[in-house]
Each structure stands twice: as structure tokens, then as C-alpha cells.
Amino acid sequence: MxxxxxxxxxxxxxxxxxxxxxxxxxxxxxxxxxxxxxxxxxxxxxxxxxxxxxxxxxxxxxxxxxxxxxxxxxxxxxxxxxxxxxxxxxxxxxxxxxxxxELASGEALVLPPEVVANLNRMRSLGVSERAVRIERDVWILMQALEPHSMPQGIRDKTASFDDPGTTRLYLAIGQSLDWDPHDPRVDRLIDDLDAWETEHERDSSRPRNMASQLVFSRIVEASPAWQRILDVLAHRARQRRTAGHDG
Amino acid sequence: MxxxxxxxxxxxxxxxxxxxxxxxxxxxxxxxxxxxxxxxxxxxxxxxxxxxxxxxxxxxxxxxxxxxxxxxxxxxxxxxxxxxxxxxxxxxxxxxxxxxxELASGEALVLPPEVVANLNRMRSLGVSERAVRIERDVWILMQALEPHSMPQGIRDKTASFDDPGTTRLYLAIGQSLDWDPHDPRVDRLIDDLDAWETEHERDSSRPRNMASQLVFSRIVEASPAWQRILDVLAHRARQRRTAGHDG
DNA sequence: TCCAACCCTGACGTAGGGTCAGGGTCAAGC
DNA sequence: GCTTGACCCTGACCCTACGTCAGGGTTGGA
Missing domain, CATH: 1.10.1660.10 (Multidrug-efflux Transporter Regulator; Chain: A; Domain 2)
Structure with a gap:
């Protein structure tokens, strides 16, 4: 036993x-x-x-x-x-x-290498880490919600670095995150962005789908200044569109 | 939100x-x-x-x-x-x-194919399923506790099938499991086993190690007749050994 | 007003045990 | 006879990464 x-x-x-x-x-x-x-x-x-x-x-x-x-x-x-x-x-x-x-590093977690390269390019332009982080999150949302529009988005973004005017805008955008919404520099930035939208035929007043709604939310959550910037831009774009119909 | x-x-x-x-x-x-x-x-x-x-x-x-x-x-x-x-x-x-x-079937679970072959040989000799089951368990215990003695054990067992006297003994052993301990056939079987031990120079009275203790337990648990058989065999073997020393 | 589709917390179940906690038992040495 | 260490007992919680009720409150559209 x-x-x-x-x-x-x-x-x-x-x-x-x-x-x-x-x-x-x-x-x-x-x-x-x-x-x-x-x-x-x-x-x-x-x-x-x-x-x-x-x-x-x-x-x-x-x-x-x-x-x-x-x-x-x-x-x-x-x-x-x-x-x-x-x-x-x-x-x-x-x-x-x-x-x-495949998980080479934190940033490459979800994103294709071209996007990571663009993010690093923004860093080397002097764009703040905080702004780059937001940009990264925007791409993560794109990737998850509208993967089919990634190739075009990547091409557009990559090409934009060849335009000195656009790269200057990126720098200003990065700095503006911390500004007070009523800082006079915000108004000048709005004018610059408005002109850029007109020149590149973008329209920030068009109805937003799921993905772009989340993208806007992510930005607005991060910066009060940008809440105002996006509001004003959309307002101006709407006005322009109405004027276009009238004329 | x-x-x-x-x-x-x-x-x-x-x-x-x-x-x-x-x-x-x-x-x-x-x-x-x-x-x-x-x-x-x-x-x-x-x-x-x-x-x-x-x-x-x-x-x-x-x-x-x-x-x-x-x-x-x-x-x-x-x-x-x-x-x-x-x-x-x-x-x-x-x-x-x-x-x-490797798990071909239930019996081959732990055991090498030679052992499985021997078990099937016992079945074909007409040995009862119950006796074969006990034999299988004895090999499982051997395998787990004294794997080094498996090859010799397998060789001995395999060779034993060539001896008609031994195979007849196997048959009797199988039937004897269900006998009453005091059935006269038990006494005759004891005599036969005793003779077999003498002939093959085995000694069932020698001190038992862990493995053989468990083997004996497994057999004794299964059959009251075999409790008596093993007792008597060990007793006789002891007597023979003492007599040997005296003479 | 009703109903489906939500939302909430809390709790148990999964596979195969590991690891206490708290207490009883046994054998050996002094 | 007493101590000590090695056993034994039950009960309970821990691990992964959630799935699946149970029981009850909320919302939005027909």
C-alpha cells in the first residue's frame, strides 16, 4: 500500500x-x-x-x-x-x-514603412514629437477603418514634402497645438490653411465618414486651438461653396 | 463620442x-x-x-x-x-x-511492440483476457520502474513461448485466477510452478525491490488464489535455500 | 406605449495544475 | 515524553483571455 x-x-x-x-x-x-x-x-x-x-x-x-x-x-x-x-x-x-x-518597433506596430518614413521626415523637419504622435494616430485610424485609401494617402503625403510651402505649414501646425485658441497666430494659421485648401482643392466642410470623424475627434481632443481652427475652416469652406452656387 | x-x-x-x-x-x-x-x-x-x-x-x-x-x-x-x-x-x-x-492503440500506449506481440501470442494460446490484462500491467510497471531490465525481460518472455511446458503453464495460470484458494487444482499448480522455478533456477523468496513488490501487489490484488500461490512458493523457496545451506 | 437593442455589474467556467493557509499525523532522535 | 521535520488532509485562490449567463436599467424608433 x-x-x-x-x-x-x-x-x-x-x-x-x-x-x-x-x-x-x-x-x-x-x-x-x-x-x-x-x-x-x-x-x-x-x-x-x-x-x-x-x-x-x-x-x-x-x-x-x-x-x-x-x-x-x-x-x-x-x-x-x-x-x-x-x-x-x-x-x-x-x-x-x-x-x-514584423514588429520592428513601437511605431511600426501597425503602419507600413512608407508611413513610418514620413513620420521620421516630419521629425527631421523639426515638427514636435506631440504633433508626430497625432499624425501617427491618424494613420492608425486610416489603416484600421479605410485601408483601401491608404495607398493614395501615402502617395499624397510623400509628395507633399517636395513642396516647401506645405512643409512650412507642417512646422506651424506642430507648434500651433499648444497655442491659445485666440492667439493671433492662430488666425494667421487659419488664413494660411484656408489658402492651402483652396490651392489644393480640398474642402473641409464636406460630410465626414466614420474614419474622418474619428480623425477630427483625435485632433480636437488634443488641442483646443485646433478645435477652433477646424471649426473656422469648415465654416469658411461652407461659405465659399454657397457663394459658388450663387455665382 | x-x-x-x-x-x-x-x-x-x-x-x-x-x-x-x-x-x-x-x-x-x-x-x-x-x-x-x-x-x-x-x-x-x-x-x-x-x-x-x-x-x-x-x-x-x-x-x-x-x-x-x-x-x-x-x-x-x-x-x-x-x-x-x-x-x-x-x-x-x-x-x-x-x-x-505513436499511440497506435490502447495496449501499445506504453509498451514496445515486442511486448504487445507477446500479449497477443498469449491471447492466441487461449489465455484469458483478464490474465493478459494483468500481464500487460506488469509490463507497464516494469517499463516505468526498471526500464533497463526490459530488453532481457522481453527476450526471456519471447523465448519462453518455444517451450511447450511453459506455455501450458501460462494457460493454467490464466485459468487459476478465478479459482478458490483452497481448490485442489491450486495445489497441483503450486507444485508445477515450484518445479518450473527449480528447473529454471528462479527463486521467488529473494528480497523484492520496488518494481517486483508492485508487480506482486498487482497480482495479489487481482486474485485470492494467487495470494496463496505466491505465499506458498516463497515459503518453499526459503526452505530449499535453508536446506541448501545446511547440507 | 411597446419592443428590440443596447448598457451595466457580478459571477462562474474554461485546462492543468501551483501555491498558500491552517491543521492533523507519523517516525526518529533526545 | 517531547520536539522536529516530513508527511497528510481540505479548502481556496491564482494563472490566460476572455465566453456566457443572470438580472436589471436605458435608449430610440414604430
Whole structure:
């Protein structure tokens, strides 16, 4: 007659494991001695070894009991099934490895390298880190919500760095985040942005879809000055459009 | 301002997932509206997308927060670490697959094919299924406790089938399990076994190690007749040994 | 006004045990 | 006879990353 620790040592498992198998009904509870200690027979050793053989092969505990009493045909079917499950898990982990290998750094988390390059270009122009962070988040939202418009967006953005007027605007935009909404520099920036929109045929008053709404929210949340800037720009654009219809 | 289900849908996760991230502190709890509903900003969308990007790559939730704020060097180190962990899991599952592929049927669970072959040979001799089951368990115990003595044991067993006297004994042994301990056939079987031991120079009275103790237990547990048989055989062997010393 | 579709908190379940907490038992040495 | 260390017991909480009720309040459209 063996104690629980002797049984466990013989089968190469922990005492806790044996008790767990009792708990889930995989190994029957043996008789107790006068002290209430469990006393095991040699049969229990054999049972436990057979259980561990399956468990060590990755068979879920819940299926082991059936497997131990299965006919060869059922057994083979169950083994095939469990093997497929293991393969599925392996595939998933392999996919995880593939993805994680792509995670070069924090910024490249979601974004294609062209975008990361553009962000670094903004940094080297002297645009503040805070503004770059907002720009990054805007691209993350684009990527998640309108991935199809990413290629065009990337091309436009990359091309814009060739225009000195536009790059000067980027610098001013970066600084403006911290300005008071009624700072006179805000008004001058609004005029510059308005002129830029007219020149590049953009219209900040057109109805916004999900993606651009979130983009606007992200910017407005970050800067009171920009709440005013975007409001005024949209207002002016609406006026221009109305005037265009009238004329 | 988004509701929790809008946020979840935007980031491609379930509402439960968002709440879980709040619970573990990965995503900050947002302000509530008058009804107590959570209201999310665009920033939350960005945060959640960044979290999911790492989670989808197999990064444990507990490590994501640190990773989101890590410098490139730390980030690279952490990614290497996590990748190694994923590889470890893959290796383990692959080992499981290898093992499970070896599990041809219930009996071959632990045992080498030669043993399985011998068990089937016993069946074809007409040995009862119950006796074969005990024999199987004896081999399982041997395998687990004294694997080094398996080859010799297998050779002896395999050779024994060439001896008609021994195979006849196997048959009698199989039938004897169910006999009453005081059945006269038990006495005749004891005589036969005693003669066999003498002939083959075995000694069932020698001190037993762990493995043979368990083997004896397994047999005695299964059959009262065999409790007596083993007792008497050991007694006689002891007597023979004493006589040998005296003479 | 009603109904579906939301939202809330709280709690249990998953697989396979690890790790206390709190208390009883046994065997050996002094 | 007493102590000490090694066992044994039950019960309960911990881990991952959420899924899935249960029970109840809110919102918005027909």
C-alpha cells in the first residue's frame, strides 16, 4: 500500500496532480487508512501511468478516460482528432511568430514603412514629437477603418514634402497645438490653411465618414486651438461653396 | 463620442474584450454619461487598435502595456523574448504530436511492440483476457520502474513461448485466477510452478525491490488464489535455500 | 406605449495544475 | 515524553483571455 506521495513519485507526477485527477474523476479515490490518508494499490500506479502517457502526448484530461477504454477504431479516430487540434494550435502560434517578427518597433506596430518614413521626415523637419504622435494616430485610424485609401494617402503625403510651402505649414501646425485658441497666430494659421485648401482643392466642410470623424475627434481632443481652427475652416469652406452656387 | 459596442466594432473585438482590458488596467476606464454608460474618445480607438496589434501577434496581455511605451532597444529585446516563448510552446506541441502519432492503440500506449506481440501470442494460446490484462500491467510497471531490465525481460518472455511446458503453464495460470484458494487444482499448480522455478533456477523468496513488490501487489490484488500461490512458493523457496545451506 | 437593442455589474467556467493557509499525523532522535 | 521535520488532509485562490449567463436599467424608433 502506497501513500499519495509514493504513488506520485512512482508515476513521476506531483501530489497535487494526483489529487487533481481525483477531483476531475479521472483516477478513482482509493480507500483511506485510520488517519484519513489515501492508500493506493499497484493498480492505481498502472492507471496513473496510463493516464500520464496520454496526458504527456497532449490529450486533454477530459478525453483521456474515454480513450483508455476505447476500441482500436474509436481510439484511432480520437487520436486523429486530437492531432488535428494540436496542429491547429501550432499553426496559430506559428502565425503569431510570423507577426511578431514584423514588429520592428513601437511605431511600426501597425503602419507600413512608407508611413513610418514620413513620420521620421516630419521629425527631421523639426515638427514636435506631440504633433508626430497625432499624425501617427491618424494613420492608425486610416489603416484600421479605410485601408483601401491608404495607398493614395501615402502617395499624397510623400509628395507633399517636395513642396516647401506645405512643409512650412507642417512646422506651424506642430507648434500651433499648444497655442491659445485666440492667439493671433492662430488666425494667421487659419488664413494660411484656408489658402492651402483652396490651392489644393480640398474642402473641409464636406460630410465626414466614420474614419474622418474619428480623425477630427483625435485632433480636437488634443488641442483646443485646433478645435477652433477646424471649426473656422469648415465654416469658411461652407461659405465659399454657397457663394459658388450663387455665382 | 462612441459607445462600448461602437468602439469594439471599430477595433474588431468584442464588448467583453474591451471590458476585460479595463479590468486588467490595459485600457483606461473612460468617463461615463448620465446613464452610467462608458463614452469613448478617438484616442481610445487608437489605443485599442495598438493593443490588439500586439495581442494578435501573441504578446501576453500582461506585457503589452510595457511594450507600448518601450524604447526601440527594449522593444526588440522583449520581442525576441516573446518569440522564444512562442517557439518553446510550438516545440512542446510538436513533441505532443510526435508522441500521439505513436499511440497506435490502447495496449501499445506504453509498451514496445515486442511486448504487445507477446500479449497477443498469449491471447492466441487461449489465455484469458483478464490474465493478459494483468500481464500487460506488469509490463507497464516494469517499463516505468526498471526500464533497463526490459530488453532481457522481453527476450526471456519471447523465448519462453518455444517451450511447450511453459506455455501450458501460462494457460493454467490464466485459468487459476478465478479459482478458490483452497481448490485442489491450486495445489497441483503450486507444485508445477515450484518445479518450473527449480528447473529454471528462479527463486521467488529473494528480497523484492520496488518494481517486483508492485508487480506482486498487482497480482495479489487481482486474485485470492494467487495470494496463496505466491505465499506458498516463497515459503518453499526459503526452505530449499535453508536446506541448501545446511547440507 | 411597446419592443428590440443596447448598457451595466457580478459571477462562474474554461485546462492543468501551483501555491498558500491552517491543521492533523507519523517516525526518529533526545 | 517531547520536539522536529516530513508527511497528510481540505479548502481556496491564482494563472490566460476572455465566453456566457443572470438580472436589471436605458435608449430610440414604430
Amino acid at each position: 502506497l501513500t499519495i506521495s509514493q504513488l506520485a513519485a512512482t508515476a513521476g507526477v506531483t501530489v497535487r496532480t494526483v489529487r487533481h485527477y481525483h477531483h476531475v474523476g479521472l483516477l478513482p479515490e482509493p480507500e483511506r487508512d485510520a488517519s484519513g490518508y489515501r492508500r493506493y494499490s499497484a493498480q492505481a500506479v498502472v492507471d496513473l501511468i496510463r493516464i500520464r502517457t496520454l496526458a504527456d502526448a497532449g490529450v486533454p484530461l477530459a478525453r483521456i478516460d474515454a480513450l483508455l477504454h476505447a476500441q482500436p477504431a474509436e481510439f484511432a479516430a480520437a487520436v486523429t482528432d486530437i492531432d488535428a487540434e494540436l496542429q491547429r494550435k501550432i499553426d496559430q502560434l506559428t502565425e503569431h511568430r510570423r507577426r511578431i517578427a | 462612441l459607445t462600448i459596442s461602437q468602439l469594439a466594432a471599430t477595433a474588431g473585438v468584442t464588448v467583453r474584450t474591451v471590458r476585460h482590458y479595463h479590468h486588467v488596467g490595459l485600457l483606461p476606464e473612460p468617463e461615463r454619461d448620465a446613464s452610467g454608460y462608458r463614452r469613448y474618445s478617438a484616442q481610445a480607438v487608437v489605443d485599442l487598435i495598438r493593443i490588439r496589434t500586439l495581442a494578435d501577434a501573441g504578446v501576453p496581455l500582461a506585457r503589452i502595456d510595457a511594450l507600448l511605451h518601450a524604447q526601440p532597444a527594449e522593444f526588440a529585446a522583449a520581442v525576441t523574448d516573446i518569440d522564444a516563448e512562442l517557439q518553446r510552446k510550438i516545440d512542446q506541441l510538436t513533441e505532443h504530436r510526435r508522441r500521439i502519432a
